[in-house]
Amino acid sequence: MEAHDGMSAKIVQEAGFRGVWASGLTTSAALGLRDSNEASWTQVLDVLEYMADATTLPILVDGDTGHGNFNNVRRFVRKLGERGIAGVCIEDKLFPKTNSFLGEAQPLADVAEFCGRIKAGKDSQTDDDFVLVARVEALISGHSMEEALRRAEAYHAAGADAILIHSKKSTAEEIFAFTERWGNRAPVVIVPTMYYSTPTELFRQAGISTIIWANHLMRSSIAAMRETAQRIHEDESLVRVEGSVATVKDIFRITGNAELEEAERRYLPAKPAAAAVVLAAAGGSLGGQAPDQPKCMVDIRGQSLLKRLAGTLRESGVRDITVVRGDRKEAVALQGARMLDNDRHAETGEAWSLACARETIRGETVVVYGDVLFRRYILDSLLTSSAEVVIAVDTLGTNEASSGPRDLVAADHRFSGDYLDDAPAHLRQMGAGLVPEEVCGEWMGLARFSARGAEWLREEIAALEAEGLLEQADMPLLLTRLAARHPVRVKYFTGHWLDVDTLTDLAEARNFT
Missing domain, CATH: 3.20.20.60 (Phosphoenolpyruvate-binding domains)
Incomplete structure (x- = not known):
C-alpha cells in the first residue's frame, strides 16, 4: 500500500x-x-x-x-x-x-x-x-x-x-x-x-x-482535507467537522505517545504527579435511571460517567484520584480510586464536600465536578499552566440558555477570539447572579492548583470554616474568595465539554466519547 x-x-x-x-x-x-x-x-x-x-x-x-x-x-x-x-x-x-x-x-x-x-x-x-x-x-x-x-x-x-x-x-x-x-x-x-x-x-x-x-492514501487524504477546509472556511466554526475527523487522541496513539510517556517515567527525574478530587456527593438523577443510581454512575457507552471522567484524568497522568461521594454512596464505585463520604450531603454544599478531602490536597491537585466530561487537551492545558491556580472557562457558555443556576464567570480580561492573544485573564467573581454585561463565560467545573495553590485552597477552606460559612458554601463562592486574595488564572476554551444534567446532555455525552 x-x-x-x-x-x-x-x-x-x-x-x-x-x-x-x-x-x-x-x-x-x-x-x-x-x-x-x-x-x-x-x-x-x-x-x-x-x-x-x-x-x-x-x-x-x-x-x-x-x-x-x-x-x-x-x-x-x-x-x-x-x-x-x-x-x-x-x-x-x-x-x-x-x-x-x-x-x-x-x-x-x-x-x-x-x-x-x-x-x-x-x-x-x-x-x-x-x-x-x-x-x-x-x-x-x-x-x-x-x-x-x-x-x-x-x-x-x-x-x-x-x-x-x-x-x-x-x-x-x-x-x-x-x-x-x-x-x-x-x-x-x-x-x-x-x-x-x-x-x-x-x-x-x-x-x-x-x-x-x-496512490490511494494520498488521493483519499486530499478529498478529506479539501472537504474539511471548505467546511471550516464556510462555517467559520468547527461544529460540523469535529465529529467526523480523527481525534487528537488518535494522532497521539498512532505516533506512539504512550511509549514516550513510558520512556519519560524511565529516564526523567521523577516529578510528583498531580492528584485529583472528584466532587460527586450531590444528589440528582436522569430520566430512566435506576432509583438507586446516582447521576455520576449513569452509563456512557458501557462505562459510567465517573469512569469516563477518571479515564481522561489518568490519560493525562493524574492517577491518584479521590472521589467524595454522598447521595446513594453505596452505588458510587471507581476501581483504583480513594472513596471519601460526605454523609451530610443533603444539608451541605460543594465546599463542604471538598473539605472532606482536604487532607488529600497536599500537592498539585485537580478539582473537578463528578458529572462533567471534557476533551483531554483542556486538562492538559491546565496542567501545563505556570499559574498557581487556573480554572477552565467556556466562552460559549455566555450564549447558551440556562436551565438552572450556572457557574458564570467575570474576569478582568475577556476572550478576544484570537488564540494568539496571550494576555492573561484572572477571575474577579463567579456565580449564577452576575449581570450579563459582566459575564465572560461559564466555569466547566474543572480547576487545577499547584502545590502552592493547594495551600491557598486549604487556607480558604479553613477561613470559611472559621467564619461559619463552610457548610453552605459552593465552589463559586470558594473560588471568588480565593481570587480576592490570590491570582486565579482563567483559561478560555470554546466548547468541547459537557455538564451532564439532562437526558439531552446524556445523549450528547454518548456521542461526545
Whole structure:
C-alpha cells in the first residue's frame, strides 16, 4: 500500500498490509511538487528515513529512473541500504522522468544503458535481501508486447529481482497476456490503478507476485482535507467537522505517545504527579435511571460517567484520584480510586464536600465536578499552566440558555477570539447572579492548583470554616474568595465539554466519547 510520510506508513501497517510502497508521485505531491523529479533524491531520502522509523514493514521505494545514470543509481541504493529500505523500483525512462499517465509515447531508455543501471544497483546493495525491481514502460509508451517481453528478459538477465509490468488500459488484458508469455521467469509486480475492477483472485491465478495500490492514501487524504477546509472556511466554526475527523487522541496513539510517556517515567527525574478530587456527593438523577443510581454512575457507552471522567484524568497522568461521594454512596464505585463520604450531603454544599478531602490536597491537585466530561487537551492545558491556580472557562457558555443556576464567570480580561492573544485573564467573581454585561463565560467545573495553590485552597477552606460559612458554601463562592486574595488564572476554551444534567446532555455525552 502506498505511503508518503511517517504517518501514512504507520496507517499502512495498522491496516494489515505486508509492505509499503513509497510512491514517487505521492511523496512529491506531499511536498507540493510535481512528479517530474522536482524533489531531489536527497529530499526523498529524508522522507524515507521518517517512514523507515515509523514502520517495521518492508518498504519498496519508487526510485523513478534512478535519479540519473548508473552512478546516481549506485549511490542512491547505498543510501537506501543505510536507512534499512527493503528495495527500490526503477523505470526504463529518461531522467528527468514524467509521470506515466501524462502524455503519449514517452521516450524509453536504451536497453543496454538501463541494464547498466540495474547492474550498478545490484553491485551497490549492502544487504543480500535488498530487492531491485525493474519497471517496464513499453506498454505504457505504446510499444508492442514483444518489446515489453524483450526488455523484461534483458532486465532479468542484468540482475533485476522482479519485473513490474505497467499498463494504462482499463482492463487487465495486457497484463494477463504478458504473464502468460513471461512464464514466471521472475516475480511479476503490477500496479492496477487503471484496471482496478479486475478481481484480485484473477491476479493470483495468473501467478502475479505483488500488487501495489499506488496512490490511494494520498488521493483519499486530499478529498478529506479539501472537504474539511471548505467546511471550516464556510462555517467559520468547527461544529460540523469535529465529529467526523480523527481525534487528537488518535494522532497521539498512532505516533506512539504512550511509549514516550513510558520512556519519560524511565529516564526523567521523577516529578510528583498531580492528584485529583472528584466532587460527586450531590444528589440528582436522569430520566430512566435506576432509583438507586446516582447521576455520576449513569452509563456512557458501557462505562459510567465517573469512569469516563477518571479515564481522561489518568490519560493525562493524574492517577491518584479521590472521589467524595454522598447521595446513594453505596452505588458510587471507581476501581483504583480513594472513596471519601460526605454523609451530610443533603444539608451541605460543594465546599463542604471538598473539605472532606482536604487532607488529600497536599500537592498539585485537580478539582473537578463528578458529572462533567471534557476533551483531554483542556486538562492538559491546565496542567501545563505556570499559574498557581487556573480554572477552565467556556466562552460559549455566555450564549447558551440556562436551565438552572450556572457557574458564570467575570474576569478582568475577556476572550478576544484570537488564540494568539496571550494576555492573561484572572477571575474577579463567579456565580449564577452576575449581570450579563459582566459575564465572560461559564466555569466547566474543572480547576487545577499547584502545590502552592493547594495551600491557598486549604487556607480558604479553613477561613470559611472559621467564619461559619463552610457548610453552605459552593465552589463559586470558594473560588471568588480565593481570587480576592490570590491570582486565579482563567483559561478560555470554546466548547468541547459537557455538564451532564439532562437526558439531552446524556445523549450528547454518548456521542461526545
